[in-house]
Each structure stands twice: as C-alpha cells, then as structure tokens.
Amino acid sequence: MTMKRLINDPYDVVEEMVEGYVKAHDRYVKMCDLEEAQGRVVVAKDAGTKDKVGVVIGGGSGHEPLFIGYVGENFADGVVIGNINTSPSPDPCYAAAKAVDNGKGVIYLYGNYAGDVMNFDMGAEKADEEDDIRVETVLVTDDVVSSENIPDRRGIAGDFFVFKAAGAKAAMGADLDAVVAAASKCNDNTRSMGVAMSSATLPSKGGPIFDMEDGDMEIGMGIHGEPGVRRGKIEPADAVIDEIMDPILKDLPYEAGDEVYVLVNSLGATPVLDLHICYRRVAQILEEKGIKVHRALVGPFACSMDMAGMSVTLCKLDDELKELLDYPCDTPYFTQVK
Amino acid sequence: MTMKRLINDPYDVVEEMVEGYVKAHDRYVKMCDLEEAQGRVVVAKDAGTKDKVGVVIGGGSGHEPLFIGYVGENFADGVVIGNINTSPSPDPCYAAAKAVDNGKGVIYLYGNYAGDVMNFDMGAEKADEEDDIRVETVLVTDDVVSSENIPDRRGIAGDFFVFKAAGAKAAMGADLDAVVAAASKCNDNTRSMGVAMSSATLPSKGGPIFDMEDGDMEIGMGIHGEPGVRRGKIEPADAVIDEIMDPILKDLPYEAGDEVYVLVNSLGATPVLDLHICYRRVAQILEEKGIKVHRALVGPFACSMDMAGMSVTLCKLDDELKELLDYPCDTPYFTQVK
Structure with a gap:
C-alpha cells in the first residue's frame, strides 16, 4: 500500500516540521540559538529567565504532539528533537540544558529507551563539566507489558503525566530534588x-x-x-x-x-x-x-x-x-x- | 482492506460515543434531559442559566472533535448529534434550543448541508411555536470549491472559527442580532x-x-x-x-x-x-x-x-x-x- 502522507523530501521531514512548528506557535516557543542545538532544540519564549528548575523533555520525532507540543507555560521549558523514532544527539541535549537553566538546575524527562539514555546522559555530563549545571534525570517507564522489571520498561503515553507533574512542581518554585521526587512519584503511579x-x-x-x-x-x-x-x-x-x-x-x-x-x-x-x-x-x-x-x-x-x-x-x-x-x-x- | 476501527456494534457507535463523551468530560457537559433530546443533545453544565444568547451547534457524527468537542465555557452551549455523516432529527434540534435558552434567544450554527438545514429549521419553528423562543441561524459556507455561489457552499473546518466568534460574542452579553452579525461576519471572512x-x-x-x-x-x-x-x-x-x-x-x-x-x-x-x-x-x-x-x-x-x-x-x-x-x-x- 502506498504511503498516504503529506511531506516533501523524506530526509527533510524533521527540519521542515520544526520550522513550521516554531512559526505556527511563536506565541509560546522559539528556536534555541545555541550552536550545539543544531536546530533540534525548541524552548519556551521565557526559557532560562524564571527563578525555577528547568524542565527538558525529548526523544525521537513522529510522536507529535509528544514531545514538542508540551513546551510552554508551567509545563516543559525545552524539547530536544531526534529524527523519526531516533534519539536526539548529545549536543542538542546539552544545549537544551544550558538554554533552560537559571541556576536552579535542570531535569531531563523522557521515555526509557537505550539511545535516549545514552545521549541525554552525555548531554548532562557536558552541562556539568562545561557550565557547572546540575542535571538530574527521571525516565518514564509506564508500559506494563514491556518488561516484568519496572526499571527496564519503556515509556509511552504516560510521559504526558510525568512531564505535567514535573512542570507544575518546577513552576511552583520547588528545588531540583523536589521536582525529581514529584516526577518519580508520578512515574511510579x-x-x-x-x-x-x-x-x-x-x-x-x-x-x-x-x-x-x-x-x-x-x-x-x-x-x-x-x-x-x-x-x-x-x-x-x-x-x-x-x-x-x-x-x-x-x-x-x-x-x-x-x-x-x-x-x-x-x-x-x-x-x-x-x-x-x-x-x-x-x-x-x-x-x-x-x-x-x-x-x-x-x-x-x-x-x-x-x-x-x-x-x-x-x-x-x-x-x-x-x-x-x-x-x-x-x-x-x-x-x-x- | 479491513476496517481498522475500535467499535462494538456498528449501529451503536454514536450512542456509545456520546455516553463515553459525557462521562469523560463531565466537568464541562451533561446530557440534555428533555425527552425530545432523544439522547442526542449534550449541553454545557450551566446551559440556560446565564443571562446570554444560547449558542447551539451540531450536525452528523464522525467529525469529532467537531461538533461535540466545542461545548463549554464561552463557546457553544449545546450540541445536537446526528448519526454518522447524517443530520440530527428535528426534535433534538428543538430540545437543544429549549435547553440553552434563557430569554435572550438562540443561535443555530452548522455547516450548510440540506438535511441539516431542513431539520434545524423544523426545530427552530417548534421552539418558536411551543416556547416562544426566537431562534436565528447562520450557516457556515467556507468550502471554496463546493460552489461558485457562496450561499450554496458547504461548511467544513471553518465551522470552528464561526462557532468561536459567535460563542465569544454571546459570552460578552451581546443580543441575538449582534451574535448573528458576528457569526455572519466571521463566515464571510x-x-x-x-x-x-x-x-x-x-x-x-x-x-x-x-x-x-x-x-x-x-x-x-x-x-x-x-x-x-x-x-x-x-x-x-x-x-x-x-x-x-x-x-x-x-x-x-x-x-x-x-x-x-x-x-x-x-x-x-x-x-x-x-x-x-x-x-x-x-x-x-x-x-x-x-x-x-x-x-x-x-x-x-x-x-x-x-x-x-x-x-x-x-x-x-x-x-x-x-x-x-x-x-x-x-x-x-x-x-x-x-
């Protein structure tokens, strides 16, 4: 069966989607202008300016409105965008942390997939080493059938609740440990x-x-x-x-x-x-x-x-x-x- | 190709959808309990209690979130629900008008399809005759290719803007003529x-x-x-x-x-x-x-x-x-x- 999609060059879908997204929703978001962002980080218009923990979400494309759709007020401050069904690279993960940090640290939130874990972890390490930004991570593991062992489970639509809970806790002015605790509790439930x-x-x-x-x-x-x-x-x-x-x-x-x-x-x-x-x-x-x-x-x-x-x-x-x-x-x- | 849908009995889809909808969104809506509603009218929780023009939208099912999704605060007060791709019957149209009226009259808004026009008009007539409710209608005609002659055109996604404009005008306390004028202007544009x-x-x-x-x-x-x-x-x-x-x-x-x-x-x-x-x-x-x-x-x-x-x-x-x-x-x- 033929693919019934509205795209241009198949290798440009993510770039063109991001370009369209930032234009359509410029009341809420803007491109992150750091070089390391590589055009793959979108941030809230006020990202990094509020006295709060920065909330970064992300993962592969193709799940829209997840992840990019939930960057805005009292939710996520930034999103890192991978290719379709593919983890983002470490440098954009780093850039997102740098862009949303305002001295209170950053939480990374994403579904538990090996590629994402590897690349976000490298981003966190760079943020710590180069900019002294403390980054903590909570992995979403809501898919009950993906493993008997909860920490091995994948994240699916439950991402939404975990991101929402962490975004709200950060918006209330909680410190990084409290935001991590809220996200973890939401994931556990x-x-x-x-x-x-x-x-x-x-x-x-x-x-x-x-x-x-x-x-x-x-x-x-x-x-x-x-x-x-x-x-x-x-x-x-x-x-x-x-x-x-x-x-x-x-x-x-x-x-x-x-x-x-x-x-x-x-x-x-x-x-x-x-x-x-x-x-x-x-x-x-x-x-x-x-x-x-x-x-x-x-x-x-x-x-x-x-x-x-x-x-x-x-x-x-x-x-x-x-x-x-x-x-x-x-x-x-x-x-x-x- | 097999139909890839999640339904039960194909003849129960609309009833089951409405039942699920009212349960899921009971912060916003409730079933209209008038007998003439025939289980096909959903109204805002405060419908008919505010000092404002009542806004009724509707049409066939299968277009969700249109129409049912836009009943709530400062938008539509009630929706009349037809079978899939089929106009609602006259009695539910009447019931919706009665349920949302609070003495300032009612506006019917829907896409320009012959069956809808016939049945909503009969509902309006009954509301006038039996309850002395003044009902005015604005048809949405946004589909440019459906006719050279604008009043013959069909309504498609432009419904959203026309409903939104009328809902806001009514929420501001405007009288029925002004709500009709606002909806008409929005449709014209x-x-x-x-x-x-x-x-x-x-x-x-x-x-x-x-x-x-x-x-x-x-x-x-x-x-x-x-x-x-x-x-x-x-x-x-x-x-x-x-x-x-x-x-x-x-x-x-x-x-x-x-x-x-x-x-x-x-x-x-x-x-x-x-x-x-x-x-x-x-x-x-x-x-x-x-x-x-x-x-x-x-x-x-x-x-x-x-x-x-x-x-x-x-x-x-x-x-x-x-x-x-x-x-x-x-x-x-x-x-x-x-």
Whole structure:
C-alpha cells in the first residue's frame, strides 16, 4: 500500500516540521540559538529567565504532539528533537540544558529507551563539566507489558503525566530534588498499555515500518512497533479494553475509593469517536471496582504518526499528584485553566 | 482492506460515543434531559442559566472533535448529534434550543448541508411555536470549491472559527442580532480547501465510504467525500499546499498588511508532523504576499474519522474578529487563556 502522507523530501521531514512548528506557535516557543542545538532544540519564549528548575523533555520525532507540543507555560521549558523514532544527539541535549537553566538546575524527562539514555546522559555530563549545571534525570517507564522489571520498561503515553507533574512542581518554585521526587512519584503511579492495528509509515522507507496482516491487531505493541503480548484478529472495542485494563490494574495495588487520572490516547489514525467508545468501557470497569475518575483526557497525545491504535494510561493519584496535574498550564497542545 | 476501527456494534457507535463523551468530560457537559433530546443533545453544565444568547451547534457524527468537542465555557452551549455523516432529527434540534435558552434567544450554527438545514429549521419553528423562543441561524459556507455561489457552499473546518466568534460574542452579553452579525461576519471572512488521500471507513459498511485508488489524492474533496476539483497521484506537501492556497486567497480580496487566523486541520489519519510541514508552506506563501498571521492552529479540529488528508482555513481578521477569536474559552477540545 502506498504511503498516504503529506511531506516533501523524506530526509527533510524533521527540519521542515520544526520550522513550521516554531512559526505556527511563536506565541509560546522559539528556536534555541545555541550552536550545539543544531536546530533540534525548541524552548519556551521565557526559557532560562524564571527563578525555577528547568524542565527538558525529548526523544525521537513522529510522536507529535509528544514531545514538542508540551513546551510552554508551567509545563516543559525545552524539547530536544531526534529524527523519526531516533534519539536526539548529545549536543542538542546539552544545549537544551544550558538554554533552560537559571541556576536552579535542570531535569531531563523522557521515555526509557537505550539511545535516549545514552545521549541525554552525555548531554548532562557536558552541562556539568562545561557550565557547572546540575542535571538530574527521571525516565518514564509506564508500559506494563514491556518488561516484568519496572526499571527496564519503556515509556509511552504516560510521559504526558510525568512531564505535567514535573512542570507544575518546577513552576511552583520547588528545588531540583523536589521536582525529581514529584516526577518519580508520578512515574511510579502511572501505567499504560496499548493496541495497534497497523504500522505507522516511515517517510524514508515510503511504506510501513513493519508488516502486519490486514485485519490483525497486536495487544501491547510499543509506539515504535516493539512486540506486544498477542497478535490476533481485530476484536470489538469492549473486548480490547478489557484485555488492556486487566494488566494495568493488576500492576499496582488498587482499592475502592482510589482516584485516577485517565488518558485514552490515539496512536494516530484512530478517530476521537472510537476513543470515546473505548473510554466508555474504561469508565465502566473503573466504576465496577469503585475507582473514581478524577479527570480524563481523550485524544491524540502521544502518537506514532499514522498508526491505527490506541493506549490507555492510568495515573493513581494522591493529593500532591492531583495538585500537580490540575495545575494551570498553557502550551500549544495542552492548556488547562482549572 | 479491513476496517481498522475500535467499535462494538456498528449501529451503536454514536450512542456509545456520546455516553463515553459525557462521562469523560463531565466537568464541562451533561446530557440534555428533555425527552425530545432523544439522547442526542449534550449541553454545557450551566446551559440556560446565564443571562446570554444560547449558542447551539451540531450536525452528523464522525467529525469529532467537531461538533461535540466545542461545548463549554464561552463557546457553544449545546450540541445536537446526528448519526454518522447524517443530520440530527428535528426534535433534538428543538430540545437543544429549549435547553440553552434563557430569554435572550438562540443561535443555530452548522455547516450548510440540506438535511441539516431542513431539520434545524423544523426545530427552530417548534421552539418558536411551543416556547416562544426566537431562534436565528447562520450557516457556515467556507468550502471554496463546493460552489461558485457562496450561499450554496458547504461548511467544513471553518465551522470552528464561526462557532468561536459567535460563542465569544454571546459570552460578552451581546443580543441575538449582534451574535448573528458576528457569526455572519466571521463566515464571510473564512475560506477553506482540503485534500483527501483516502476515504474514511464507515462502521455500518465495515469499509471505506467511497473508492479511491491507492496512491491517489483528491484536491478539494469534502469531509463526507463530496467530489473535489482534481484527482491525481499524491504529490509533495508544498505542491499540494500551493494548489490549495491559490483558490483560497483568490476568493477574498487581500492586501499586504492584512491579518489572518490560520487553521491547518487534519481530516483524521494525517499526522501532526505532516501538518506542520504543510503549515510551513502556508506561512511562506502568506509571507510572500505580506499577509500577517495573527494566530495559527494545527491539528485535528474537524475530521472525517480515519480519512487521510488535511484542509487549510484562513479567516481574514478585523479588530472585532480578532477580539472574538482571542476571547478566552474552555471546552474539552479547545481551551484558550490569552
């Protein structure tokens, strides 16, 4: 099947996307003008000028609005942008830290992928050595099926909650240790699982990234196409949600009366219509268990380009997480006033 | 090709979507409890209680976040929900007017489709006869290629701007005539054109709504698959944008120094990545002509389920339209603080 995308030269997609993004959202963001940024760092307009910890997020492209969409007020201060499904290089990671630091240190937040860990760590080391900037890192590990061992798990749509919590804590004026603690707590309380019904298409390949038989779905597949737990024919939404919710709910202790923030996320091509049919079943399951929904978000938050599929994320809340996730913020792809 | 959707019974998609929607977004909306609403009217939590003109939007389902996503504070007060690509029935149109009226009258706003016009008009008549509610209507007609004659044109993504302008004017306390004037002015200044690279899939059919050869695109296609102006092989993004922008810009007089609000809209499966590559070219063209971008929105605002494609909308601004479109609002799918 032909790739149905609107791009120019496949090797220019990220540069052209970033150029378009900064033009479209220039009320919020600007290019980082440090040489080491290599055109791959976008920062909030007031980055580095406020008396706060700097919040840097990032990773490969193709997941928009993640990561670039969440740079703005009371959320992330800067984003480092890799090629499609590829970690950014160390120098842009370094440049982002330098651009957002104002003496209170910087937190790096990103999904747990080996390439990202290596390059962000090199960026942090350079920021420490050359500019004496303290950089701490919290890896997001919300994908329940990616490993039995939590620190080995990948980050998927749960990134959104962890970034939001850290952004709010930093905006409140907390020190770096407290921002790290808030991000870690949010990650510890966040679990996701997804389903894919097609591969995303890769501009440089001109077609799907991996093969998937027409009419199949894969439960638990990662946002780059990492293997899930089961492949089979596409089933009704309620059956799919039942199969996804079970491992998510078993992975943390839950009691009746607990509160959660729910994110029902499109991986790209799955319509907002279908997501609400899925949300309906998520809400029924939570209600049966006496778990209260504090808030819900339904839409494309962490995508895989044009992949058909969705994921469910639950963040189990305490008073602090509620305050952080409810904290007002304003970015091109997420604005909250109350 | 198999339909890659997450639904249950194909004939329950709208009911289940509405049920999920109201649960997910219960901070903003509730079901209208009038019998005539037939479960197809969703209203803002404070609908009918404020001293303002009531704003009702609506149309067929499958375009989410349009229409249901824009009910909330300082935007629409109620939405009438039809089946997929199908006008709502007259009774729900009537119920929505009754639910949102608080003595200052009601404005109906929707895209110009024959079925919608017929059924909303019958709803308005009933509201007048049974409850003495004055209802006025402004049809959105932004799709430049749908007819030479402007009042015959269809409404597509330009709906968003017209609804936003009317919602703000009503929130400011204007009377019904002034809200009608603001919506009409916004519609008069708004032009859109799109491109499709695939059909949406229809749950009741289990496959695409219409045939489209793999690798083809259709310039100017409507959001229900209405014929466009030219079908051919998919071209680079810049060439597609050039072809779309030309008729949009020719359809209104523009001078250097004019200001516009730009909406680059996904029809469903086209990634946010690609939309920014498209926006980059839109911005270049406007810059060449000396037209200033006041604001830009890039993302899925008015979709056709899982259709691959996008549209560009320009709203030419004057001081009043700028004030209305910049006015703060808060709904599940659009929140603006500044």
